[in-house]
Amino acid sequence: MSTTTLPRVRNQRPPQPWLTPSRLGIYAFLLLSAVFFLLPLYVMVVTSLKPMSEIRLGQIFALPSQPNLEAWAMAWSSACTGLKCEGIQVGFWNSLKIVVPSALLSIFIGALNGYALAYWRRPWAGWLFTILLLGAFIPYQVHMYPLVRGLSMLGLFSTLPAIVLVHTIFGMPVMTLLFRNYYASLPEELVKAARIDGGGFWRIFFQLMLPMSTPIIIVAVIMQVTNIWNDFLLGLVFAGRENLPMTVQLNNIINTTTGERLYNVNMAATILTSSVPLFIYFISGRWFVRGIAAGAVKG
Incomplete structure (x- = not known):
């Protein structure tokens, strides 16, 4: 008597509808x-x-x-920002002169601090990290008067180096936190192996850590460029008349009224002011999410 083997019938879930209430x-x-x-x-x-x-x-x-596009052309080249009618293009180039060195310096110092705090531990490293974190949560207004007095004594007040230095100082705590958490998520065996091979502090940092830091560097660039470019208060106080950033020039265009208020020019100037950080975020948004997730594993 022959027996036939029946094929197994797997429990298959019925196909779910594409459009559910949830x-x-x-x-x-x-x-x-x-x-x-x-x-x-x-x-x-x-x-x-x-x-x-x-x-x-x-x-x-x-x-x-x-x-x-007449309003756009006027906003860029001939809108009045007070006594001068040179458009917002002057503020654009001033913002570039402020953003590039400020972002580079704050990111480099933050990466160096994060690397030192993650792998080259010293008895005072915990206290230093705590102080840096506290500095990230203190409002700018608290530091304003001491910075004005200090920069005036050094002869730097209302100059380009002054605003670059201020942005570097205020960006360093957050950058240190980002890079410290990112480096703490990497295998510590990499640094130990580099030490065994004779690598010192600077050689390991430049040849090993920085090449692996591309995701978090992109995050830092987006954060710093956005924060510095959109800043109004620090640029107004520390940059000086000849180095006013684009946000201050935008405020001057909107508040400078001689006759009819040109709303189309104001809107065009506003879009031009926000175009740079938006462009940077759009071309590197996926790297931003990846870098944030990479630095959130431990630390």
Whole structure:
């Protein structure tokens, strides 16, 4: 009597519908959130493309009937920022002169501090790290008067080196925290092996640690460029008249009124001011998330 072997029937789950109530709720929430955050940007863009005759009609959500870039050209090259009418381009180049050295110095010093605190431990390292963390949470206004007095005594107040030094100091605690946590998440055996091979402090840092720090360096660049570029208070106090950053120049354009207030020029200047940090974030956003996650494992 022959027996036939029946194939095993696996318990297969029935196919789930693509659109479930929970998924529909999530998509609806994301859509509403996107509309909420993009609506001001839409108003700014369409207003900057309208002539003043259309803006006076009060239809802020309507598309421009005859879009043009005259307001953008005026905001860049001929808008008044006080007594001078040179546009916001002066503030753009001043912001570049401030951001590049400030970001590079604060990131380098933060990486060096984080590396030293993660692998070259000393009895006072814990206290130093605590002091740096406390410095990250103290408001700028508390340091304002001592910094003004100190920089005045050194003859640096209202100069480009002064604002670069201030941004470097204020960026160092957060950068140290980022790099310290990132280096603490790496295998310590790498540093021990480099020490056995004769590597010293600086050689290990430049030839081993920095090449492995690309994700967290990109995070640091995005954070520092955004913070320094968007700063208003420190640039207004420490930069001096000849080095006012783009945010201060934008404030001067909006508050300088001789006759009719040009809302299209104000909107165009605002978009130009925020374009640099937005561009940097868009081209490196995935690295930002990856670097944050890499430094959050331990430490």
